[in-house]
Amino acid sequence: MSVSTCPSDQATREARDENALDALDRAIVLATQSGLPLVPDPWAAIAGPLGIDGSEVRRRMQRMLDSGVIRRIAAVPNHYRLGYLANGMTVWDVDDAHIDRLGRVVAALPGVSHCYRRPRHLPEWSYNLFAMLHGHTRDDVEQQAEALCSLLGDACRDHRILYSSRILKKTGLRLAARSDRQA
Secondary structure: EEEEEOOOOHHHHHOOOOOOOOHHHHHHHHOOOEOOOOOOHHHHHHHHHHOOOOOHHHHHHHHHHHHHOEEEEEEOOOOOOOOOEEEEEEEEOOOOOOOOHHHHHHOOOOOOEEEOOOOOOOOOEOOOEEEEEEEOHHHHHHHHHHHHHHHHHHHHEEEEEOOOOOOOOOOOOOOOOOOOOOO
């Protein structure tokens, strides 16, 4: 398992703009983009080589979270190594009048690792709520999806399970290392 920072789509674009982050923010992102060190005080471990205090790393990362440069800091488990071989992104066509409330309920469920709202692309794609489910078998995932369907009730018009076919590289915010240039 690793701990990773995850940028928002907009923040990724903004972070590419050299003016979005100062030099120390960039150094912190570069130091954490492969994950936080798995030590008792990861903030101090990041701070030491940068010549600052761990509390300054935490303060700056909180500011980047608050501004949207970093969307979240979270544990990123390797589900396959934990024995969860059936991983399915469930997609749901949920009534827009209920999606915010129901999305929060779905996101809080213990079997859901990712949950988010996405725009529909009609007429081809009517699904607007996505929830990643993990199980040891496809039957496990399908049972979770059926429970989710019951929870969503009449607000859900349709759903599908899109099973993972391969492991994708999971990464957080990536910034290219650069030398500071004089204007």
